[in-house]
Amino acid sequence: xxxxxxxxxxxxxxxxxxxxxxxxxxxxxxxxxxxxxxxxxxxxxxxxxxxxxxxxxxxxxxxxxxxxxxxxxxxxxxxxxxxxxxxxxxxxxxxxxxxxxxxxxxxxxxxxxxxxxxxxxxxxxxxxxxxxxxxxxxxxxxxxxxxxxxxxxxxxxxxxxxxxxxxxxxxxxxxxxxxxxxxxxxxxxxxxxxxxxxxxxxxxxxxxxxxxxxxxxxxxxxxxxxxxxxxxxxxxxxxxxxxxxxxxxxxxxxxxxxxxxxxxxxxxxxxxxxxxxxxxxxxxxxxxxxxxxxxxxxxxxxxxxxxxxxxxxxxxxxxxxxxxxxxxxxxxxxxxxxxxxxxxxxxxxxxxxxxxxxxxxxxxxxxxxxxxxxxxxxxxxxxxxxxxxxxxxxxxxxxxxxxxxxxxxxxxxxxxxx
Numbered sequence: 001x002x003x004x005x006x007x008x009x010x011x012x013x014x015x016x017x018x019x020x021x022x023x024x025x026x027x028x029x030x031x032x033x034x035x036x037x038x039x040x041x042x043x044x045x046x047x048x049x050x051x052x053x054x055x056x057x058x059x060x061x062x063x064x065x066x067x068x069x070x071x072x073x074x075x076x077x078x079x080x081x082x083x084x085x086x087x088x089x090x091x092x093x094x095x096x097x098x099x100x101x102x103x104x105x106x107x108x109x110x111x112x113x114x115x116x117x118x119x120x121x122x123x124x125x126x127x128x129x130x131x132x133x134x135x136x137x138x139x140x141x142x143x144x145x146x147x148x149x150x151x152x153x154x155x156x157x158x159x160x161x162x163x164x165x166x167x168x169x170x171x172x173x174x175x176x177x178x179x180x181x182x183x184x185x186x187x188x189x190x191x192x193x194x195x196x197x198x199x200x201x202x203x204x205x206x207x208x209x210x211x212x213x214x215x216x217x218x219x220x221x222x223x224x225x226x227x228x229x230x231x232x233x234x235x236x237x238x239x240x241x242x243x244x245x246x247x248x249x250x251x252x253x254x255x256x257x258x259x260x261x262x263x264x265x266x267x268x269x270x271x272x273x274x275x276x277x278x279x280x281x282x283x284x285x286x287x288x289x290x291x292x293x294x295x296x297x298x299x300x301x302x303x304x305x306x307x308x309x310x311x312x313x314x315x316x317x318x319x320x321x322x323x324x325x326x327x328x329x330x331x332x333x334x335x336x337x338x339x340x341x342x343x344x345x346x347x348x349x350x351x352x353x354x355x356x357x358x359x360x361x362x363x364x365x366x367x368x369x370x371x372x373x374x375x376x377x378x379x380x381x382x383x384x385x386x387x388x389x390x391x392x393x394x395x396x397x398x399x400x401x402x403x404x405x406x407x408x409x410x411x412x413x414x415x416x417x418x
Contacts, residue, residue, distance in 0.1 A: 193409035195362035204368025204392030
């Protein structure tokens with residue numbers, strides 16, 4: 001179909017010509033229907049007949065049919081995805097076959113000592129040599145680019161997967177290293193090398209938020225609360241009996257009021273989620289504060305409900321979770337000494353029992369690369385094994401946790417001063 005625009009009476013009209021061959025007796029030429037754009041009524045015209053009676057008309061007709069053929073083939077090609085996929089492949093195969101034949105003929109020419117023919121066609125061979133070199137260079141570059149692209153995709157996928165849990169094979173291997181040869185490998189069976197009490201300074205939430213969420217750094221504290229849920233699950237899987245976490249110190253009240261208010265809001269929401277998960281997993285939760293009066297009432301009510309409802313697991317909990325909130329170890333020691341002095345003789349044992357957390361942790365983990373105690377369990381950690389991790393708390397993975405247990409079991413020897 002061909003569309004022409006012709007000028008008539010200072011206006012443009014659209015005329016459509018449909019070429020065909022008539023079957024009238026004594027005729028053997030092309031006519032056309034002419035459609036007027038306004039009336040849309042067909043009329044015979046002699047345009048096709050006139051242009052076919054000279055050489056220029058034949059050429060225009062041939063070009064017109066060639067154009068129609070190319071357009072139809074193009075529509076068929078773009079309408080078939082299989083053709084879109086196979087055509088580059090066929091072109092590549094044709095080019096490869098051509099170069100293969102050229103190399104084969106050149107090898108045969110060398111083998112038959114046809115030096116004259118080679119010298120005669122030296123310019124042609126040099127052209128193909130240069131083209132072949134460029135083709136090989138492009139092929140090598142393409143392979144290296146694809147390899148680099150696949151490796152980057154794989155690395156990105158691994159990083160994304162590492163944000164959740166390590167592979168089962170990796171966990172099994174690290175657990176196998178954790179357990180000694182004399183011990184049986186059974187899930188949730190307590191071993192001699194498994195710590196009973198782990199304490200954690202959950203450091204790096206704010207820095208993680210600034211690095212990961214520049215527009216909303218407080219999101220780092222939300223991610224940190226989710227990491228605590230996962231960490232408690234890891235402790236359950238490794239048969240740890242008690243977990244103590246440093247959630248908010250008495251010194252943290254000195255932060256900007258806006259940040260403190262946001263933290264309290266997050267804590268209120270998080271306490272409901274933590275209570276639900278604890279009831280599902282039979283986790284007993286205890287909240288320890290040395291300056292409880294500074295905690296907002298709406299936050300304290302949520303904490304009291306969490307402690308009260310999980311107290312049903314007091315006799316047989318799967319895990320005891322101690323949350324140190326508005327806590328300072330120096331204040332804890334002062335308050336313990338006052339209680340002991342008012343009732344009994346001051347001894348090491350009496351002070352130990354008067355502490356908010358009378359249990360000594362086997363392991364203390366501090367994240368975010370900081371190496372200091374920060375007024376946390378000063379009495380209880382006198383002989384604890386400390387592990388300082390470079391990762392921020394929200395970025396901690398189970399592989400890091402298992403590595404700490406492995407190092408504790410095989411590289412640390414607790415002598416308690418002897």
